Structure formats: C-alpha cells, structure tokens
Amino acid sequence: xxxxxxxxxxxxxxxxxxxxxxxxxxxxxxxxxxxxxxxxxxxxxxxxxxxxxxxxxxxxxxxxxxxxxxxxxxxxxxxxxxxxxxxxxxxxxxxxxxxxxxxxxxxxxxxxxxxxxxxxxxxxxxxxxxxxxxxxxxxxxxxxxxxxxxxxxxxxxxxxxxxxxxxxxxxxxxxxxxxxxxxxxxxxxxxxxxxxxxxxxxxxxxxxxxxxxxxxxxxxxxxxxxxxxxxxxxxxxxxxxxxxxxxxxxxxxxxxxxxxxxxxxxxxxxxxxxxxxxxxxxxxxxxxxxxxxxxxxxxxxxxxxxxxxxxxxxxxxxxxxxxxxxxxxxxxxxxxxxxxxxxxxxxxxxxxxxxxxxxxxxxxxxx
Amino acid sequence: xxxxxxxxxxxxxxxxxxxxxxxxxxxxxxxxxxxxxxxxxxxxxxxxxxxxxxxxxxxxxxxxxxxxxxxxxxxxxxxxxxxxxxxxxxxxxxxxxxxxxxxxxxxxxxxxxxxxxxxxxxxxxxxxxxxxxxxxxxxxxxxxxxxxxxxxxxxxxxxxxxxxxxxxxxxxxx
Numbered sequence: 001x002x003x004x005x006x007x008x009x010x011x012x013x014x015x016x017x018x019x020x021x022x023x024x025x026x027x028x029x030x031x032x033x034x035x036x037x038x039x040x041x042x043x044x045x046x047x048x049x050x051x052x053x054x055x056x057x058x059x060x061x062x063x064x065x066x067x068x069x070x071x072x073x074x075x076x077x078x079x080x081x082x083x084x085x086x087x088x089x090x091x092x093x094x095x096x097x098x099x100x101x102x103x104x105x106x107x108x109x110x111x112x113x114x115x116x117x118x119x120x121x122x123x124x125x126x127x128x129x130x131x132x133x134x135x136x137x138x139x140x141x142x143x144x145x146x147x148x149x150x151x152x153x154x155x156x157x158x159x160x161x162x163x164x165x166x167x168x169x170x171x172x173x174x175x176x177x178x179x180x181x182x183x184x185x186x187x188x189x190x191x192x193x194x195x196x197x198x199x200x201x202x203x204x205x206x207x208x209x210x211x212x213x214x215x216x217x218x219x220x221x222x223x224x225x226x227x228x229x230x231x232x233x234x235x236x237x238x239x240x241x242x243x244x245x246x247x248x249x250x251x252x253x254x255x256x257x258x259x260x261x262x263x264x265x266x267x268x269x270x271x272x273x274x275x276x277x278x279x280x281x282x283x284x285x286x287x288x289x290x291x292x293x294x295x296x297x298x299x300x301x302x303x304x305x306x307x308x309x310x311x312x313x314x315x316x317x318x319x320x321x322x323x324x325x326x327x328x329x330x331x332x333x334x335x336x337x338x339x340x341x342x343x344x345x346x347x348x349x350x351x352x353x354x355x356x357x358x359x360x361x362x363x364x365x366x367x
Numbered sequence: 368x369x370x371x372x373x374x375x376x377x378x379x380x381x382x383x384x385x386x387x388x389x390x391x392x393x394x395x396x397x398x399x400x401x402x403x404x405x406x407x408x409x410x411x412x413x414x415x416x417x418x419x420x421x422x423x424x425x426x427x428x429x430x431x432x433x434x435x436x437x438x439x440x441x442x443x444x445x446x447x448x449x450x451x452x453x454x455x456x457x458x459x460x461x462x463x464x465x466x467x468x469x470x471x472x473x474x475x476x477x478x479x480x481x482x483x484x485x486x487x488x489x490x491x492x493x494x495x496x497x498x499x500x501x502x503x504x505x506x507x508x509x510x511x512x513x514x515x516x517x518x519x520x521x522x523x524x525x526x527x528x529x530x531x532x533x534x535x536x537x538x539x540x541x
Contacts, residue, residue: 058426061456125380132389139398146403146470152456160461164402188379191372 004029009348013042017120017352020362024339026351033351036343038336043366051326056082056293057156059326064150066330067364070109070307072101072141075154080235081302081313082156085295094158094285095237096278100171101144101153103267103274107178108137109307110260110267113359117257118189120356121198126189133181136174143167156293158286172275178268182261190261199254203342203354206251213338216331217309218263219358222248222256229305236304240277241270253357260359294321308332308359332364400472405455407473408448410488414467417443424462427452431485435493446489450476 009026012018021042027035047066051059063078064071076098083090090098115130138148143164145151153160189195205215210223220227228245230238246262248255295317303312309331318324335358342354391398400406418441422430429452433445460468478484 054426058424058458061426061454061458064456065454125376125383129379129383135389143401143403146401146405146457147455150454150456152454152458160457161403184379188376192376193369193372196372 006034011348011351013039018355018362019116019360020365022360022362022365024343024351024355026343026348028348031347033343033346033348036340036351038339040333040336040362040365043362045366047367048326048328051323053322055321056295056323059323060154060156061150061152064152065363066328066367067109067306067308067311067332067361068149069112069361070105071149071151072098072105072153073304073306073311075152076102077302077304077306077311078313078315079154079156080304081300081315082293082295084302085298085300085315085317086156086289086293088157088287088289090158091284091287092237093162093278093281093283094287096274096281097159097163097285098154099236099238099241100271100274100278101141101151101159103271104137104141104171105151106307107264107267107271108134108141110264111137113260113307114185114189114257114264117356117359118195120352121195123189123192123195126185129181129184129188133178140167140171140174143170155286157289158284162285168275168278171271175268175271175275179265182264182268185261190258196254198349199252199257199353199357201250201252202346202350203253203357204251205338205342209338210251213334215309215335215338217306217335218256218259219309219335221245222259222357223251224248224255229303229310233303235302238270241273243269253353256357256359292321294319303329306331308361308364309335328367330364330367332358332360332362333367336360336365400474404470404472404474405457406471407476408450408460408486408488409469409471410446411467411469412443412489414465415443415446415489416465416467417441418464420462420464421459421468424458426456426458427454429453430459437493438496442493443489444491444493446487448486448488449484450486451481451484 006027006029009028011024011026013021013023018024023039023042025037025039026033027037045065047062050062054062060075060078063074067074082088111130111134115127115134118124118126118130141151142148144167145153145160205219205223207223207225210220210225215223216227224247226245226247229235230243231245243266246259246266248259297317297319299314299316301312301314303310310329311331312329314325314327314329315323316325339355339358343351346354417432417434419432419434422428422432429449431445431447431449432443434441435444436442457470460470476486
C-alpha cells in the first residue's frame with residue numbers, strides 16, 4: 001500500500017464560510033480530514049472583564065456586541081440575571097415587549113442563518129430573498145429601538161421605551177405575510193436536490209453525543225432532543241403562548257437547518273399571539289428601580305433560549321455598584337466543542353456545510 | 368421525481384423577477400428615518416444645567432464635560448463628545464433629567480481628519496459675573512456697597528485676562 005503524508009490546511013480566519021474571524025487548522029490525508037483544530041480568539045475583546053469596570057446598566061450595550069444578530073436576546077439574558085440578583089419584578093407589558101422584540105430578533109437571526117447557509121451551499125438567490133425579509137424586520141426594530149442591530153432595548157426592570165404608534169399594526173401585517181415568505185425559502189432552498197445532497201447524512205450528530213457535549217439550541221434539537229428552555233423552564237411569560245418545538249430525526253446538517261426554518265414559523269406564531277394579548281395590557285414598561293443600582297452581596301445565574309442555544313449569565317455582586325464578576329455561557333462557543341470529531345472523515349466542501357449548520361457568530365464565540 | 372425542487376425554485380425566482388423592486392437609488396432616494404433614530408447628538412444648551420449625569424451614564428466615558436461656577440449656578444463651558452468611541456446606546460440621552468440631550472436624524476458624520484471627529488457641542492467662556500445678580504446691583508447703585516462691588520471686579524479681571532491670552536476660544540455649537 002502506498003504511504004501517504006498528512007498535510008495541514010488553514011481554513012480561515014478570513015474565509016467567508018467561517019462566518020467571521022475563525023480559523024480551523026485541518027490535517028488532511030489526501031482529500032479526507034484527519035483532524036481539525038479550531039482556533040478562536042481573533043475577536044476577543046474581554047467582555048467579561050469590561051463588565052467589572054462598568055456599572056450594572058452600563059454593561060447592557062456590551063451584551064449587544066456579543067451576538068449582534070440577535071442582540072435583544074443577549075440583553076434579555078443579562079438583565080434577567082441582574083433582576084434576579086436584586087429581586088426586581090418586571091411589569092407585564094414590559095415582559096410582552098421583551099417577548100415580541102426577542103422573537104423578532106430570533107427571526108432576524110434565523111433568517112440570516114438560512115440565507116447564509118444557502119449561500120454557503122452555492123445558492124445566491126436564497127440569500128437575497130432572506131435578506132429582503134430581514135431588512136423589513138430590522139426596519140421595525142429600528143423604529144422601536146433606534147438601532148438596527150445593536151438594539152440595547154432591555155433595561156434592568158423593563159424595557160427602554162414603549163412601542164411607537166401604529167408599530168404593532170405594522171408588525172402584525174409583516175407577521176401575516178411571513179408564512180408565505182417561509183414557504184418561498186422552503187421551495188427555493190429546502191426542496192432543492194443539490195442542497196439536500198450536500199447536507200443530508202453529513203455531519204451526523206447523535207443525540208447522546210449532543211447532550212454529553214452540552215450542545216443547545218437548533219443544533220441539539222436537530223438531533224432529536226426535545227429541550228427548549230422556553231418550554232422546559234418557561235421563563236418570562238412563555239407559558240402563555242401556544243407553540244411547538246421542532247425536532248430533527250437524523251441529526252445531520254439538513255436537520256439542523258430545517259429545525260431553524262420551522263422555528264421561524266413558531267416564532268411568527270408567538271409574535272402573533274403576543275400582539276393580540278398586549279392590546280389588553282396597559283401599564284408601566286419599567287419597574288421602580290433605584291437610580292444607582294447596588295445589588296446585595298450574592299450571585300445569580302439566569303439562562304434563556306437564544307437563537308443559537310442556551311445563553312446564560314452568571315453575575316456575582318460584592319455589594320458595590322459594579323459587578324464583581326460576570327461570566328457568559330455562550331452557546332456558539334460551546335456548540336463548537338464537538339467540531340473536531342464532527343469534521344473527521346469528511347471532505348473540505350463538507351467543512352463549509354457542517355460549520356454553516358452550527359450557525360456560529362464570532363462575536364459570541366470570542367466574547 | 369428528481370428535478371422537481373429545481374423547477375419549483377426556478378418558478379419562485381421567475382416570480383420574484385417580476386415582483387416590484389425593493390432597492391432604492393441612494394442618495395437620490397432615501398428611506399424615511401424613524402423618530403427614535405440614533406443619529407448625531409444635539410444639545411439644547413439653554414436646558415442643560417451641567418449636572419454631568421450624561422457623562423456618568425456613558426459606558427465608554429465618551430463625554431468630556433467642563434463647567435465653571437458662576438455665582439450660585441454651574442455654567443457649562445465645554446461639552447465635547449469623543450464619538451469615535453461612542454456606541455450610540457442612548458444611555459446619555461436617557462439619563463438627562465432636563466431633556467437637553469437628543470439624537471438627531473443626521474447620520475453623515477464622516478470626517479477627513481481624525482482631529483475633527485470629536486463632536487464639539489459647546490465651547491464657550493463663562494461670563495464674568497452672574498446675569499441674575501446684575502439687576503439688583505444696578506438698583507442698589509445709589510447706595511454705596513463696597514463689598515459686593517469689589518467681589519465683582521475681582522471675578523471680572525481674570526476672565527478678561529483669559530480672553531486676552533486666547534485660552535478660551537469663542538466657538539459655540541457645531
């Protein structure tokens with residue numbers, strides 16, 4: 001038998017398919033991957049340390065910069081941890097506004113993930129179609145918060161501002177149109193044979209492996225594990241909404257992708273129900289919170305279901321107006337933990353498919 | 368049937384080809400900017416009491432605020448925002464009790480030189496004496512009151528010297 005020699009290939013950090021400044025050193029044997037070494041840290045900004053030199057409310061805009069594709073969910077996770085630390089009760093209307101903006105953020109994130117995955121697989125039209133809806137949703141978020149991506153909308157005890165006049169009607173109109181748009185994605189991307197050939201039976205992840213590696217979000221649910229914090233823990237007011245948790249069957253790249261597409265439909269359902277329910281609720285949008293926040297000594301951990309998975313904030317207070325320590329459980333970072341084993345034995349073209357199906361955002365990976 | 372997905376995809380693409388276009392011909396045509404847009408900062412100097420709440424609320428210490436005591440009140444002399452470090456989070460605008468700081472809809476803030484990036488919202492000299500105290504002093508002119516007069520003269524002298532030395536430029540707002 002011929003002796004072969006292994007060689008290394010650098011995939012990234014500037015490769016567009018790595019979805020950011022992420023580097024994977026691939027050890028190849030011919031055309032097959034023998035080993036993959038993910039190297040992150042190119043976007044590291046020391047967010048957790050930055051939190052220690054800022055007051056509690058001042059850290060909210062920094063959380064946006066972690067997962068900038070679903071900024072509201074990041075805000076939400078952090079403020080929930082601080083609220084738990086201080087024992088603040090959030091007004092009902094604020095909870096609804098958080099759900100609406102959070103689900104809208106999840107939609108923008110999933111729409112981008114769908115479009116970019118289509119682009120990774122060679123379908124440019126799908127990318128353009130997805131961006132069309134993403135822009136519409138971002139226009140609405142801009143009208144609500146003043147920013148398009150880095151929303152900084154959640155506040156400790158509530159949200160920054162109430163909805164502008166006529167905003168809910170615009171949102172309702174878009175949400176009524178949204179299932180039609182998702183049907184288009186299904187027709188153009190999901191149903192495409194070339195797309196299916198490149199994603200089915202590629203990067204198969206067994207349910208027990210996904211649990212052992214503590215993966216979360218659509219990556220976990222794509223393997224068929226029914227674990228969604230919105231159902232399991234039912235934080236905020238999620239118990240008031242009727243929605244399903246989409247699950248995959250085979251745990252391959254296609255299932256992870258298709259889980260996101262079906263999750264978009266569920267998010268639309270949640271927003272539609274929230275719009276109907278919020279009309280009957282009037283009241284303050286922020287609780288009475290002291291101007292200078294000084295939580296009592298102690299620690300709090302809160303987690304929410306972000307678009308990428310479970311995002312958790314662990315905040316330690318020493319009684320001063322600045323947190324003693326903040327740690328963030330970032331789903332993108334943890335979901336990457338299984339990348340090496342997932343890539344072994346596949347071709348380079350499959351690296352693009354597998355990495356895209358995990359849906360990482362490097363702001364969150366590097367933190 | 369193999370190829371069904373391709374035919375359906377082409378149908379959608381064909382339909383979209385004839386759909387109305389969403390792109391706008393910028394800069395001739397522009398989108399409407401929402402009311403809450405985080406654009407260039409605007410400071411209403413008359414409302415500002417130079418309390419410094421905005422500077423304290425800023426996560427990146429972007430706001431450089433200088434004030435001088437004139438009589439009993441604080442007088443804002445310098446308000447410079449180093450917007451190269453600004454996150455446009457709106458914490459400063461939210462913290463203002465007097466509703467003096469606002470976002471405008473202006474988003475064209477590009478500058479050719481780095482030195483022009485800081486946004487100078489106020490740069491002025493403090494008055495020599497408080498405006499409110501001038502009127503009672505004029506009324507009391509017939510009655511000789513040596514102590515307040517001497518104080519006023521003292522405070523006027525260094526301010527005049529500062530202007531003559533050119534330390535305080537008379538630029539107000541931009």
